[in-house]
Amino acid sequence: MYVRPELVSSSQLTIVKGGIVMSNAVADSGQKSHADEVKRLERREGWKRRLPILPALIFTIVVTQIPFLFTLFYSLTDWRLDKPEPREFIGVENYGSLPGDKFFRDAAWISVQMTVMAVLLSLIVGTLLAILLDRKFFGQGFVRTLLITPFLVMPVVAGFMWKTQMFGATFGILNWILNLFGFESIEFATKYPLASVVVVLVWQWSPFMMLIVLAGLQGQDTSVLEAARVDGATSFGIFRQITFPQLRPFLELGTLLGAIYLIQVYDHIEVIVGGQPGAKNLPFYIAQRSIGGGNRFGLASSYSIIVVIASIIIANIGLRVLSGLLEDDS
Amino acid sequence: MAEVRYEAASRIYPGSEIPAVNKLDLDISNGELLVLVGPSGSGKSTALRMLAGLETVNEGSIHINDVDVTLKPPQDRDIAMVFQNYALYPSMTVGENMGFALKQAKVPKEERAAQVREAARILDLEPYLDRKPKNLSGGQRQRVAMGRAIVRSPQVFLMDEPLSNLDAKLRVQTRTELADLQARLGTTMVYVTHDQVEAMTMGHRVAVLKDGILQQVASPRELYRRPKNRFVAGFIGSPAMNLLDVDRTDGQFRIAGTTIELTDEMKAAASAVEGTTFGVGVRPEHLKFTSDGSGMAGEVVVVEALGSESFLHVKVQHEGRDELLVVHEAGDTDFGRGDNVTIAVTGPVHVFAPDGDSV
Ligand SMILES: Nc1ncnc2c1ncn2[C@@H]1O[C@H](COP(=O)(O)OP(=O)(O)O)[C@@H](O)[C@H]1O
Ligand SMILES: [Mg+2]
Numbered sequence: 001m002y003v004r005p006e007l008v009s010s011s012q013l014t015i016v017k018g019g020i021v022m023s024n025a026v027a028d029s030g031q032k033s034h035a036d037e038v039k040r041l042e043r044r045e046g047w048k049r050r051l052p053i054l055p056a057l058i059f060t061i062v063v064t065q066i067p068f069l070f071t072l073f074y075s076l077t078d079w080r081l082d083k084p085e086p087r088e089f090i091g092v093e094n095y096g097s098l099p100g101d102k103f104f105r106d107a108a109w110i111s112v113q114m115t116v117m118a119v120l121l122s123l124i125v126g127t128l129l130a131i132l133l134d135r136k137f138f139g140q141g142f143v144r145t146l147l148i149t150p151f152l153v154m155p156v157v158a159g160f161m162w163k164t165q166m167f168g169a170t171f172g173i174l175n176w177i178l179n180l181f182g183f184e185s186i187e188f189a190t191k192y193p194l195a196s197v198v199v200v201l202v203w204q205w206s207p208f209m210m211l212i213v214l215a216g217l218q219g220q221d222t223s224v225l226e227a228a229r230v231d232g233a234t235s236f237g238i239f240r241q242i243t244f245p246q247l248r249p250f251l252e253l254g255t256l257l258g259a260i261y262l263i264q265v266y267d268h269i270e271v272i273v274g275g276q277p278g279a280k281n282l283p284f285y286i287a288q289r290s291i292g293g294g295n296r297f298g299l300a301s302s303y304s305i306i307v308v309i310a311s312i313i314i315a316n317i318g319l320r321v322l323s324g325l326l327e328d329d330s
Numbered sequence: 331m332a333e334v335r336y337e338a339a340s341r342i343y344p345g346s347e348i349p350a351v352n353k354l355d356l357d358i359s360n361g362e363l364l365v366l367v368g369p370s371g372s373g374k375s376t377a378l379r380m381l382a383g384l385e386t387v388n389e390g391s392i393h394i395n396d397v398d399v400t401l402k403p404p405q406d407r408d409i410a411m412v413f414q415n416y417a418l419y420p421s422m423t424v425g426e427n428m429g430f431a432l433k434q435a436k437v438p439k440e441e442r443a444a445q446v447r448e449a450a451r452i453l454d455l456e457p458y459l460d461r462k463p464k465n466l467s468g469g470q471r472q473r474v475a476m477g478r479a480i481v482r483s484p485q486v487f488l489m490d491e492p493l494s495n496l497d498a499k500l501r502v503q504t505r506t507e508l509a510d511l512q513a514r515l516g517t518t519m520v521y522v523t524h525d526q527v528e529a530m531t532m533g534h535r536v537a538v539l540k541d542g543i544l545q546q547v548a549s550p551r552e553l554y555r556r557p558k559n560r561f562v563a564g565f566i567g568s569p570a571m572n573l574l575d576v577d578r579t580d581g582q583f584r585i586a587g588t589t590i591e592l593t594d595e596m597k598a599a600a601s602a603v604e605g606t607t608f609g610v611g612v613r614p615e616h617l618k619f620t621s622d623g624s625g626m627a628g629e630v631v632v633v634e635a636l637g638s639e640s641f642l643h644v645k646v647q648h649e650g651r652d653e654l655l656v657v658h659e660a661g662d663t664d665f666g667r668g669d670n671v672t673i674a675v676t677g678p679v680h681v682f683a684p685d686g687d688s689v
Contacts, residue, residue, distance in 0.1 A: 223417035226384050231431035231478070232405040241430075245421035 068308070075302035081295030094302035104303065107285035111263060111307075114194065114281050118201035118265075119258045123251060125202060126209025131239075133210070134217040151207040159271030162200045163189060167272070189272050193279035197268050205262065209254045216250030217243070256318035263311055282307050332485035332518050334358040334381065338390035339400075341376050341542075350376040352542040353390065363512050363519045364547075365533030367526055369565070373542035374522040378488050381520060382411050394485060405434075410479035411488040415495065416471050418463040418478075425450075425459040428477045449481045452511070469500050476508070480515065487512070487519040493528065505532055526566050530554070538562050560609045560682040569641055571680070572655050573611040574648060583610050583681065586626035586646040586653070590679055599689040600681055608689075609682035614641060614658040616677025619665060625674040628655065630667055637661050644671060 075094055079087045098104050133144055150158070166173050167188040175185040189196045220243065228238045266283045273279045280288070282303060290300035336356040340349045351373040358364045366374045379385040381392055383404035391400040399407050410431070419427050425446050432442045450456045453473045463471055472492060479487055492508075493501045509532045512519050523529055529536045530550040537547040538561075546558040557563035563571050576583045576590075581601060583590045590610060592600065600608070628646035631654070640659045645652055657673060665671060681689045 221415070221417065223413045223415060224419060226382075226404075227411065227413060227417040227478075228419070228430070229384070230382055230404045230409065230411045231482075232434040233430075234405075234434075237434060242419055242421070 071301045071304050074298055075305050077298045079296075079298040079301075081297070087298075090298075094299050095306075097299070098302065098306065103285060104282075107280050107282045107303075108306075110194065110279060111281040111283075114198060114201070114265065114279070115259055115262045117198045118205060118262045119255055121198065121202045122205035122258060123209045123254055125206040126211075126254065127213045127247075127251070129206060129210040130213035130217055133214055147210060148207045150204050151211075153204065155204070155265075155267035156271055158200055158204050159268045162196075162203070163272050167196055190276065193273040193276055197265075197272055197279045200268050200272060201262060201265065205258055209258065212250050212254040212257075213247060216247045220246060252318065252321055256315065259314055259318070260311060263307070263314070332395045333360050333393075334486060334518060334520065335393040335396075336377070336381075336390070337393065339377075339380060339387050339392055340389040341373075341380055341385050342388045348542070349373075349388070350542050351380065351539075354542075354544055356537060356544065356547060358518060358520065361516045361518055363509065363521060363532060363534045365529040365536045366520065366522045366539060367529035367533075367536055367565075368524065368539035368545075370524055372539040374524070374539055375490050376542075377539070378411075378490055378520060378522050381486070382409055382488050383407050408485045409488055410482050410484040410486075412475045412479050412490065412492045414491040416463075416475040416492075418471060418474055420463055423460050423462055424455060424466070424474050424477075427463065427474055428455075428481050430478065431482045445481050446477075449477045452480070453477045468496055469504070472496060472504065476511075480511070483515075483517075485518065487517055487521075489519065489521045491523055492521075494523070494525075501528075508532070527568055530566065536566075538565060540565075555678075556688070557680065558688055560611070560686040560688075563609075563611050563680055563682070563688075567613060569614055569656050571611045571613050572617070573609055573682075574653055576608050576610040577606050577649060578608055583608060585610060585612075585655075586628065586648045588626045590675060592679060592681065596679075596681055596689060600683075603683045603689055605684035607684055609680075609686070611680040611682065612655075612675055613677065614656040616675060616679075617655060617657040617673050618676045619657065619659070620672045620674045623672050625672040626655070627670070627672050630665055630669045630671060633663075633665070633667055635661065635663075644673060646673075 076089060076091060077087045078090045078093075129147055133140065133147070137143075153161070164171060167175075169175055169185045169187050172185075172188075174188065178185060224242060225238060228242050233241065263281075264283050265281065266287065269279055269281065269284045275288070286300045286303045286307070289303065290297050334356075335358070336354045338353045338355055339351065340353055341351040342349045354377055356364075366377060368374050376385055380387050381394075383399070383402060383406075387400050391398055393399065394407060394409075419430060422430065425443075428449055429442045429446045432445060437445075446459070447456070450459055453476060455470070455473055455477055458466060458470060458474075463474065466474065472495070475492065489508075493504055496504060505528055521532060523532075530553075533550055535547055535549055536553055538545040538553070540561050546553060546562050548556075553562060553566050557566060557571075560573065564573050574585055576585060578600075581597075583592070583600075590612075626646050628644040630642050631645045632643035634641040634643070638661045640661055640663045642657045642659055642663070642665055644655045644657055646655055647653075655673060659665065683689050
C-alpha cells in the first residue's frame, strides 16, 4: 500500500509495505525525503526480485562456465596421465596439431555427416508424421502419445534396444524379416555402423521434430487454407505455397535444437558400435583420447573447445536466421 | 455471370441434432446482389460455405447455372470468396495474393500481371503491390481480399461479413463502393452480414435467416413494409419496430388503453385467426405526439438526439405493465425527458398472429 504524504498528517505517517510497518521519521522534512523514500523502496523492490534468482545464477556459473574455463586452460597444457606433474603450459600447440591429426579429421567428418543426416531425416519424418496427425481422426490423442514415446526413452536404453532387438543377427527383428524373405542375416551395426547410429537417432528425434512442426501446423489460420482451396489450389499446391512458408520458422527451430543436441551424441555410439571405427564422432573420440584410455587430457580438451566453438557458431547462425524469419512474419 | 439455386439444402454439423441450415430454398438470379442477413448463429456463414463447397450439404442440392454442384469441391465451382478476416496469404505480397488463383489456373505470367495490375488500379492498390499483408492497414487488407476475388472474374462472389472488421466510417464508405463495383462488374454476389442496415442499403433482395430457417426473401422496401412475421418485423429497421403483446378483446386491439384502428382487410384477416395474444407493431416514424391530449398517455424517459432527427423513448402503461414505445421526432423537438405526452398512430399497423405470422 502506498500512502500519499499530503493526505496524512506528516507526524503520524507510516508506510505499510509487505506486512511490515515502518514508522517514517524523515517524512517530516517534506518533498525531497519523500523522493528518497520512494527510491529506497524501489531498491528494496529490485533486490526482492533479484535475490531468488541468485542461487540459480551462481549454480549455473559454477557448473557451466568454470568447467569451460578449466577445459580451456587444460587445452593449453600437455597434461597426460602418464606424466601427471608438472603440467606444462604449451600454448596453442595442441590446436596446431589438430589439422594434421587424421583421427581428429575423421571424427570431425563423421560428426558432420551424422549430425546433418540425423537432423535432416528426423525433420522429414517428423514433418510427415505431423501432417498425418494434423487431421482429425478417432484416437488422435492416443496415437500422438504413442508417436512421442521414442523421444522419452533414455538414449542408452534406445541404443541397447535397437542393437539387440532390431539390428541383432540372432534375435533382431530386421534380420528376422530378411530371413523371412530368404536373405542372409546382416550384422547391421558392424557392417553399416554410421547408418545404424543415424537410424536410431532419427527414431529418437523424429517425435521431437513432429511436435515442433505440429505446433506450426496447428497455428495456421484455417480460413487461409480454405481461401486457397476456393482459389483452386490442389492439396499439394496448398502445402507448397502456403503451409511450407509458414512452417519455415518451425523447421528452423527444429533444425537448430536438433543440431545442438545431435552434434554431442555419445551414448548411442558407445552402445551400438562401441569402439569400432566408422561411427566415431568428435565427442566419442574426445572421450577415447582422455578418460577412455588415451589419457591425453590436454589434447582432448582442445578437441572439446573446438566442438564447443563449432556448436556456438551453429547456434548463432541458426538463431539469427530464426529471429530474422520471426521478425519477418510478425 | 450465373444463377444460383439452393434446393431444400440442409447442413447438419456432426454431433448436432438441429440443422445449422434447414431446408433452404433460394433462387438468386444472374447479376443479383443477394444479402443473407440474420442474428449471429443463424446459419448465414454456413449457407454461404455450402455454396462455396467448404461445407458438406447433408440434404438437398445446390445449383450454379443449372449445374448441380452439390458434390463438387470448391476449386471446381468457379466462385470467389472474401472472408471476414480476409484470409490473405501471409507469406505472399499483395500482387502474389491477387494473382494466386490465376497462377493455380496456369495463366501465363504476363497475362496474370496485367490482370492483377488492372484489379489493383480499380481498387487503388497499385502502390502496395509489393507489400506483405502485415504491412497494410485494415482497409487496404480488405481491398486486397476484394482484389483477390475480382481478378478471377468468377461466376459468383461470396462475401462473409467482409466489412465487419473496418471502423464505422470506412464501413459505410466501403459498402457503397462495393455495391457500386458489383453493379459495374455485373457479377452475381451473395453477401452475408448480421447488420440489417448493410443488408437494406446493399441488397437487391435480402434473405432473412433465423435458426437456420429462411424467414423471408424480398426487396429491402418490401421487407420493411410487409414483414412476413414478427421476427422479420423486429429485425429489419433501425430503430426497431415497436412490437407489443396485445390481448384481443371484443375483436379489438388496444395499446395503452387506446384502440388501434385497422383496415377492413386486416380486421377480416385477424378475425379469421384463433387465439387471444397477438403481436401489434408500429414503426417509430408512424407514431406522433398529439397536442390535444388524445391517444396513448406516457412519459418520456430517454431522448436520443441524433441531430437531424430524434428518437424518444416513452414509457406507457399497457395491460398492467410498463412498456417502452419509441417515437420518431424532428431533430429540434421540444419534448424532453420527464415530459408527459400523448401518442397517436399515423401510419400502417402490423398485426401478428399468436404463432408470429403476419395476418
Ligand atoms: N464447424 C462447426 N461445427 C459445429 N457447429 C457449427 C460449426 N460452425 C457453425 N456451427 C453452428 O452452426 C450454427 C450456424 O453458424 P454460422 O453459420 O456460423 O452462423 P452465422 O454465420 O449466422 O453467425 C451455429 O449454431 C453454430 O454454432
Ligand atoms: Mg458468420
